[in-house]
Amino acid sequence: MALSYFAEKEDYSLNHIRARKIRDGYLVTTDYGSWAYLSEEEYRQVRTNNLKEPLLSLLKEKGIVLTQSNTENVILDYRKKWGYLFQGTSLHIVALTKRCNLNCSYCHASAEQLPEGHDMTEDTAKKAVDFIFQSPSEEITIEFQGGEPSLNFETLKYIVKYAKKKNETVRKNLKFCIVTNLTLMNDEKLDFLMKEKIGICTSFDGCKEVHNANRDQYDKVVSWIKKIKQVYDIDAMPITTKQSLPHYKEIVDEYVKLGLKNIWIKPLNNLGYAAESWKKVGITPEQFLEFWKNSLDYIVKSNKKTPLIENYAFILLKKILTKECVNFTDLETPCGAAIGQIAYNFDGDIYTCDEGRFFDIFKIGTVNDTYKKVLSSGQTACVLKASLNDNNPHCEVCAYKPYCGLCPVLSYAETGNIVSKIPDKRCDILMGMFTHIFDKMLFDEEYREVFMSWIEKS
Ligand code: SF4
Ligand code: SF4
Incomplete structure (x- = not known):
């Protein structure tokens, strides 16, 4: 009979995280997009699972550390972030x-x-x-x-x-x-x-x-x-x-x-x-x-x-x-092809998205079909699967993964394959943009003030 024992020392466990060095510290992100920027010493505490206050409290608040009391909220936040999957x-x-x-x-x-x-x-x-x-x-x-x-x-x-x-x-x-x-x-x-x-x-x-x-x-x-x-x-x-x-x-x-x-x-x-x-x-x-x-x-x-x-x-x-x-x-990951947007050509052909109209491979039906048939077709499922950054080894270790996604159309246009070969040109652009945004948010007060005002206005 299979047996297993687990002696839990702490009343918390570390959420799944990815890290990226920015200047002298480390950006740490979770799957659902919460994040913290840590000094070298703080990052060492995380890696050795030896967290001390006040870092422990901050990481609990951000869902980077999971406890009995915050897990429910983390699950709700995760569901909210991916809400587009449930709406049509x-x-x-x-x-x-x-x-x-x-x-x-x-x-x-x-x-x-x-x-x-x-x-x-x-x-x-x-x-x-x-x-x-x-x-x-x-x-x-x-x-x-x-x-x-x-x-x-x-x-x-x-x-x-x-x-x-x-x-x-x-x-x-x-x-x-x-x-x-x-x-x-x-x-x-x-x-x-x-x-x-x-x-x-x-x-x-x-x-x-x-x-x-x-x-x-x-x-x-x-x-x-x-x-x-x-x-x-x-x-x-x-x-x-x-x-x-x-x-x-x-x-x-x-x-x-x-x-x-x-x-x-x-x-x-x-x-x-x-x-x-x-x-x-x-x-x-x-x-x-x-x-x-x-x-x-x-x-x-x-x-x-x-x-x-x-x-x-x-x-x-x-x-x-x-x-x-x-x-x-x-x-998004999966991207919004078919589940977030659909493009209808003048002749009634239906494509995964606006950009998909360039290639027959992204044609997923016609206006004579039913929504259910088009959305549940193997063709649609293939495009969505190719847009997931979950299975990509580069994305899997990238701290920007929770905010990013792959594009099967651009990948197909570049390489003839709907599965992206990362890093590619699009990844180079997104990686540069995410790094710049975090850098400015963290280290430039003028930028931070303007960025916050944009968010508050929205
Ligand atoms: S920036 Fe590049 S490596 Fe990172 S998640 Fe996006 S596509 Fe993947
Ligand atoms: S990421 Fe690419 S495939 Fe997905 S909706 Fe946008 S253009 Fe279409």
């Missing part, structure tokens, strides 16, 4: 058309100046809405994309009307937004968007030189941003390309001048047209990190005058500083 798909990206009136050098959607016939029909739109409403999520956001979605504005109107009608009985928290290049905007369209409370987001690369290098429409876009800002709200997003690198100050200044509240400094992904023109527009992880750090520094240093928030830093901070489920689909 909330973000539904509907590509109304494959067509676009522009030809941006980095276009992710590979949109083309095609004739009609590449638009979502009313019949497909109806089926897409019926599919969307099968999600058990109480929150439903329908995001209109393309191509340029305003080229198929009649179908957009139809979806809004039909979804609202359907929602009269199910009463979900239903929201809409559109991602548009603004160049086909007119008063009639704006009136409709405002009347129906549809959020507007535009691609705006900041200063004239950079925006026009990607597509020659700076004056028109700026004039529409100004006009919309007077009567409604608008978000904008720049993409960081080779052309952006010397212009971080001008780009930030332009966002501030236009009264935009957020700027999301994102790296260009090697997808769609960007992959074809990578030599011209692409950047290395090191170049992106330098650009992001410079931009963040410029934003933080001028934050008392201009309360602009850098969204990427904000998301990482939310993951690090709060117990909330952030549900940012690209940085």
Whole structure:
């Protein structure tokens, strides 16, 4: 008969932790994201399981040490952080058309100046809405994309009307937004968007030189941003390309001048047209990190005058500083493919996510299928499994694991394999960002004050 004895000396046990040296101390994180920064001596106490006060109390409070009295709360916090797993798909990206009136050098959607016939029909739109409403999520956001979605504005109107009608009985928290290049905007369209409370987001690369290098429409876009800002709200997003690198100050200044509240400094992904023109527009992880750090520094240093928030830093901070489920689909494990967001192509094909639309391998069904069938398919399960950072030996020892996740689409684009080979370019970027955020949080008072104010405002 099997026997086992265990003589427990202490009234606590150490939670599973990972550590990373930052400057002279050690960052220690748990699986659910609580953390502490320890001196060399404190870290020695942890490693030898010889904890003394006041360190012991701090580690109990953070759930880094488990006791009879805090274990229940740690389990609840863990469940809360991964709450997105229990709610159903909330973000539904509907590509109304494959067509676009522009030809941006980095276009992710590979949109083309095609004739009609590449638009979502009313019949497909109806089926897409019926599919969307099968999600058990109480929150439903329908995001209109393309191509340029305003080229198929009649179908957009139809979806809004039909979804609202359907929602009269199910009463979900239903929201809409559109991602548009603004160049086909007119008063009639704006009136409709405002009347129906549809959020507007535009691609705006900041200063004239950079925006026009990607597509020659700076004056028109700026004039529409100004006009919309007077009567409604608008978000904008720049993409960081080779052309952006010397212009971080001008780009930030332009966002501030236009009264935009957020700027999301994102790296260009090697997808769609960007992959074809990578030599011209692409950047290395090191170049992106330098650009992001410079931009963040410029934003933080001028934050008392201009309360602009850098969204990427904000998301990482939310993951690090709060117990909330952030549900940012690209940085969860498993990621939000299918369970957090679904993308509907103009022809009714369904993909795991917006970025997944580039590759057939990420097609998980059509609007003629049921939500249950698509979500429980082997294809969906494979993508989700590949996005887990639990089985990866590099991630397994990385202190940033609880805040991070893998991307099967970017991995497939880079290597032809949905399983990420870490470290890769994306990991280099994320590792650099996490280290910078922790370093600034811990050692720079000015940054800490601004970071905390962003979190308090949210
Ligand atoms: S596969 Fe990649 S792009 Fe798609 S949701 Fe997951 S992390 Fe995001
Ligand atoms: S992808 Fe890189 S940064 Fe993220 S958890 Fe894995 S090793 Fe860490």
